[in-house]
Amino acid sequence: MRTAGEEPPVPAQRSAGEPGDRPPLRMTRDGPLVVLTMDAPPANLFDEPMWAAWTAAVEHLTDHPPRALLIRAEGRVVSAGVDVRVFADLPPDGSARFWAAQLRITQLLERLPGPTVFAAHSLTLTAAFELALACDLIVAPAAARFGLVERKVAFTPAMGGTQRLAQRAGPARAKELVLTGGLYRADRLAEWGVVNRILAQPTFHRDAFAFAMGLATGPTRAHAATKRVVQAFVSGGVAAADSLVPSLAGELSATEDHRRAVQGFLADGPKHGTSYLGC
Secondary structure, three states, X not given: OOOOOOOOOOOOOOOOOOOOOOOOEEEEEEOOEEEEEEOOOOOOOEOHHHHHHHHHHHHHHHHOOOOEEEEEEOOOOOEOOEOHHHHHHOOHHHHHHHXXXXXXXXXXXXXXXXXXXXXXXXOEEHHHHHHHHHOOEEEEOOOOEEEOOHHHHOOXXXXXXXXXXXXXXXXXXXXXXXXXXXXXXXXXXXHOOOOOEEOOOOOHHHHHHHHHHHHHOOOHHHHHHHHHHHHHHHHHHHHHHXXXXXXXXXXXXXXXXXXXXXXXXXXXXXXXXXXXXXX
């Protein structure tokens, strides 16, 4: 949680003249795991190039879904948020259209069928935090800080962060974070159900990768079914989820991974070492 006397930062600006010859977002693949890495020093700001890169990435992943996705960042901070010049340059009559396009990034990320993990090693503000909230799981060191600090520019989170925070932590907590613009430590957000897992700082990136890879090599079709059941519950409650489960169970019963895992269990017990193929 924000310490006494600590003032939430104003969303930062990228330094004029900063080199722009490398992509702000890299996509790499390690077997079944796709990794997206934000790398736009010094602060991984969200500006037009960053948003364009994110749009291209999520559209590609929508067309070519990975078995799992890990989102991470290089540098001292995950992201200092939105470049304030975006607000200065955006004409009021184009604002709704602009933010609808950015919200679509969040929505496409959220709709990916495979598990998605956001690894936040340090400060994670505004747009980056909103994208984290669109992921299935957030992992962070205890001291990493998160904030929706749009109040500093008389704005509100426009990439879906408020409602997704309310979904995880409840409406009162969501209003607290947004209305105060405070910074909150990962260990406090873990208590509230926002952060899923606290990882040790010295080995954070290695452990986050291993965690995501464990999901990527798991029963991919079963993971996708789990996500659909949870989304049905969020949208329509237990009844909506119940109506979906029988058909999903029927589909999973026909998958190769399910058949092979059942055979492995019968032969070797619950610690069987069946390798999942994702089909």
